[in-house]
Amino acid sequence: MAESGMPRRRFLIVGGAAGVSGALLASGQAVARSGPRTGGQAGNGATGPQAHTxxxxxxxxxxxxxxxxASTPGYTVLVAKSRFRITTLRDGKVVxxxxxxxxxxSGPxxxxxxxxxxxxxxxxxxxQWRDGTLALTLATTAPGSTVTYRITPAADRYRMTWSVQGQAAATQVxxxxxxxxxxxxxxxGEAVTAAGAPYTDQPWPLDSGTVRDTAMAPAEYLITEPFWFTQRGTGLFVATEDVMDVSMNDVQxxxxxxxxxxxxxxxxxxxxERxxxxxxxxxxGITGTPAKSDAPAVQYAEPLWNSWAQFYTDVSQDSLLAWAKSLxxxxxxxxxxxMDDGWMSHYGDFTFNSKFPSPKAMSDEIHAMGYDFGIWVTLWINTDADNFGYxxxxxxxxxxxxxxxTPGLxxxxxxxxxIVDLANPDARAWYVGNLQSLQQTYGVDGFKFDTRFYDETCAPYPGHTALDYLALGAELCDQFDLQGAGVRIHWTGSQTYGFVxxxxxxxxxWVSLRAAVAQNLAISTVGYPFVETDMIGGSLGEAPPTKDVLxxxxxxxxxxxxMYSSSSPLGVSNAYGSQQxxxxxxxxxTAAVRTHGRLAPYIEAQVExxxxSGEPIMKPLFFNYPEDDATYPIADQWLLGDSLMAAPVLADQTRRTVHVPPGHWYDVVHQRTVHGPVDLTGYTADLSQTPVFVLLGTQDTGTLMSALKR
Structure with a gap:
């Protein structure tokens, strides 16, 4: 199914203090950065290019x-002795x-x-300054205990490692x-807030909200990374496999x-940096860039139609076929x-329930309409399933x-x-064999993998760590067509897998639509470029979307x-309501889908x-226009590549303000050239119009003008 129930129960890995980045290097997953400077492995001691300190x-x-x-700005690390504080300055200004x-x-x-x-x-x-490292001894409020704190600078970063010495045994830092x-x-990445994130809220920027995630970790259900960056060109990376408690404006x-x-x-x-x-x-440069995109060109050009929001678990053979035929x-x-959740006889049994009297005939009919056919699967086998005992x-x-x-329940x-143990070769072969049998018997072309590959209450297979299950899950998914549904795998190094x-x-x-846009920006800018919103119109188990929202x-x-679709524009009827x-x-x-299709060659170039390089496909305006301060708080506009700026209407209105960054932009809706930077207040766009702008004078200008021609 879609993840409507899962996020309420997050899945954690309790790891040690060792840096995850070092493990990534050892496994060959981290590669040299392809950005303008030579990067390095911050968490393993090998940092960026050396400079005089x-x-x-x-x-x-x-x-x-x-x-x-030649490629870095230089900086100063100022350590106040009493009260202990670390200030980073660039060009004499605090950053x-x-x-x-x-x-x-709450101290440093x-x-x-x-x-x-x-x-x-x-x-x-x-x-003491010795061999390129500043070693500090810090007094603490714990009697008989000190902190040994080391700062190792490089040209574009500095590493901080510290631990507690003396009578007090630290259990958290x-x-x-x-x-x-x-x-x-x-x-x-995906945030947690009291205002409804990650479902109906996503602060962008993060400091515009009150964020608190007490369970951020490699096996957390949310797409998260131990990485933050700022308007003033600084950033933080924590090398860890541990469960983190992260707070922005919440604890203080x-x-x-x-x-x-x-x-x-x-x-x-x-x-x-600058x-x-x-x-x-x-x-x-630390995570590595995508080794490939797991989705072929057609999955970028046309939507995936998944049954979840249309039917939820009430899907049947008759309803699925009627839905597909109407589309x-x-x-x-x-x-x-x-077909999402709702087809299994029991969760973990790869047999169809009574709602599907002739699965092969259903698959054949879908294929005859020109579609591929896919189904939802999970590694979680319920105790009442026939497969559980086996x-x-x-x-x-x-x-x-x-x-x-005993099995972990x-x-x-x-x-x-x-949970099927993917580290056990026999278990993995058995599970893969079940999926291949579905393909061969029923003509299933691909799968949507749901739920996690590991749970922290379980013990990893001998010789493995909890973190290994991310790689094992990726290896499993790579054997099958994910059909544009991708998979929710994350944490430093997972960027290399290239999943949607x-x-x-x-x-x-409306608030969920705005959250979906901001969340794509958040996911894109922690290294996952192949992003899609939740199913168009939403899928959280609520009344179907209104016409305008859809x-x-x-x-x-x-x-x-x-584009990831479910709610049909012809009408929706599910357990939460009906909407014609x-x-x-x-x-x-249909016009929106066809516009996306005409943009496919441009999008495919961005995929390549x-x-x-790891360049986000959907990115915030300030990535390309860092000197334009007005771009930093904008949560409802983005760049697709470098030459297309999207500013869609995301509220129940036909007017909005559009910020146009520096350059000469063609306003597709109003067929005019706009010279930025400028704010277009009261910009009009009725329901048939989508505000979009093309940057003039680039190699993509002609392609985009043709694709967006009205």
């Missing part, structure tokens, strides 16, 4: 002055600053002791920064902080009819961490289940890398560019 010490501070190079080390506050080096109390480093009692010191903040207003909830040491890197985009490129007869383009008896399920002689939205990334479920209203969502999605649409809805939805 000058060490200075006075009575109240310690200073590292890193000189500029990032920690909080102060004060008793009872805070830790929880084995007694359950929090302490913090307060002052510098010793400083944390660092905190002043939000305003760096301007606006971005990164992290105006403070950003992150806690490693199962570690006794911290390993983090601060990037210092622009936010440069920082992103540094992080991609086909209305000539709404699409490459695949994909898999348990053969040792195919992940074992319980508490009792390794996990609770999800559909009951209690065991689908969002978590969204609501069916049309405006389709128009917005037409200017993104992929008129012919104009069909016409406008993303594979070469």
């Amino acid at each position: 000058r060490f200075e010490q006075s009575g109240d501070s310690v200073r590292l002055v890193v000189s500029a190079t 990032l600053q920690t909080t102060d080390g004060v008793s009872g506050s 080096a805070a830790f929880q002791t084995d007694a359950g109390t929090w302490a913090t480093a307060t002052s510098v009692t010793g400083a 944390a660092a905190h920064y002043l939000v305003d010191s760096a301007g606006h903040w971005y990164g992290q 207003q105006g403070v950003f902080g992150y806690t490693l909830t199962g570690s006794a040491a911290m390993d983090a890197t601060v990037f210092v 622009t936010a985009r440069d920082v992103y490129e540094n992080y991609v 086909h007869d209305a000539e709404v383009p699409g490459h695949t009819i994909q 898999a348990a008896d053969h040792g195919y399920l992940l074992k319980s961490k508490d009792d390794p002689t 996990v609770t999800w939205w559909n009951g209690t289940a065991g 990334t689908r969002q978590v479920d969204k609501g069916t209203d 049309v405006r969502w389709a128009q917005a999605a037409s200017l993104m890398p992929l 649409y008129d012919q104009q809805t069909v016409d406008l939805y 560019r993303a594979v070469r």
Whole structure:
């Protein structure tokens, strides 16, 4: 099914303090960056290009002055001795600053002791510069304990590693920064907020909201990364496999902080560049760029039609065929009819229930209409499934961490289940064999993989770690056509797999549409370029979208890398309500899909560019126009590639303000040239119009003008 129930129960990996980036290098997953400077492995000690560093010490501070190079701006790290604080300066101006080390506050080096109390480093009692590393000894509020803190600078970043020494045994470690010191903040990916994120809210920039994710980790259900970057050209990367507690304006207003909830040491890197985009490129240098795109060209050119929001689990053979036939007869383009949750006899049994009396005939009829046929699958086998006993008896399920002689049982939205252990070669072969049997018997062309590949309550297979299950899941998915549904795999290094990334479920209203747009920007700018919103119109188990929401969502999605569809523009009827649409809805939805199809050659070129460099396909305006301060808070416009700017209407209105960045832009709706930077207030666009602008004078201008010609 779509992920409507899953995010409410997040899946965690409790790891150690070792940096995940070092493991990525060892496995060959991290590659040299392809950005304008030579990157490196911040979490493993090999950093960017070396530059001259000058060490200075006075009575109240310690200073590292890193000189500029031909490709880096240079910077200064100023360490206040009392109260302990780290300030990063570029050209003499503050671009990032920690909080102060004060008793009872959220300090720059805070830790929880084995007694359950929090302490913090307060002052510098010793400083030594040797062999390119500044070693600090810090006094703390924990009696008899100090912090050993090391800063290792390079031309475009500095690495910070620290741990607690003495009587107190640290069980958690944390660092905190002043939000305003760096301007606006971005990164992290899908956020969690009290305002409804990640389902109906996504702060963009992050500091515009109150963010709190207490379970951010490699196996978390959300697409997240331990990486943040800022308007002032700084960034943070935490090298960890641990579960993190991340807060922006939540624990303390105006403070950003992150806690490693199962570690006794911290390993983090601060990037210092000229622009936010440069920082992103540094992080991609650590993660590696996509090795390929898992989706072929047709899946970028036409929508995937998935049954989830149209029917939810009430889907049947008759309803699926009627839905597919109505789309086909209305000539709404699409490459695949994909049946979501609702077909299995039991969860984990690869047999159809009684709602599907003739699955092969159903598949044949879908193929006869010119579509591929796909189905939803999961590695989670419910205890009432026929396959559960077989898999348990053969040792195919992940074992319980508490009792390794029994399968680990996990609770999800559909009951209690065991999870197929992909690290067990026999279990993996058995599971793959079941999928191949579905393909051969019923003509299934591909799959939508749902749920996670691991749960933290389980024990990994001997010789494996919890983090290995991300790679194992990727290897499994790579054997099959994902049909444009992609898979939700994330964390530093997962960018190399090149999967399409689908969002978590969204609501069916205007605020959810706006959240979907902002969330695509958030996911794109942590290294996942092949993004799509949740199903057009939303799929969170709510009343079907209104006509205007459905049309405006389709128009917005037409200017993104992929379109992911479910709610039919002819009408929707499911357990949450019914909505019939008129012919104009069909016409406008189809027009949006056809616009996307005409943009396919341009989008495919951006896909190839993303594979070469990690460049986001859908990106914020400030990536290309860093000197235009007005671009940094914009959450409802984006660049598709470099030459197309989308500014769709995302509210129940026919007017909006459009910010046009520097350059000469052709306004497709009003057929005029606009000279930026300028704000177009009261810009009109009725339901049949989608505000879109083409940058004049580029090699893509002609292609785009032809594709968008009205």
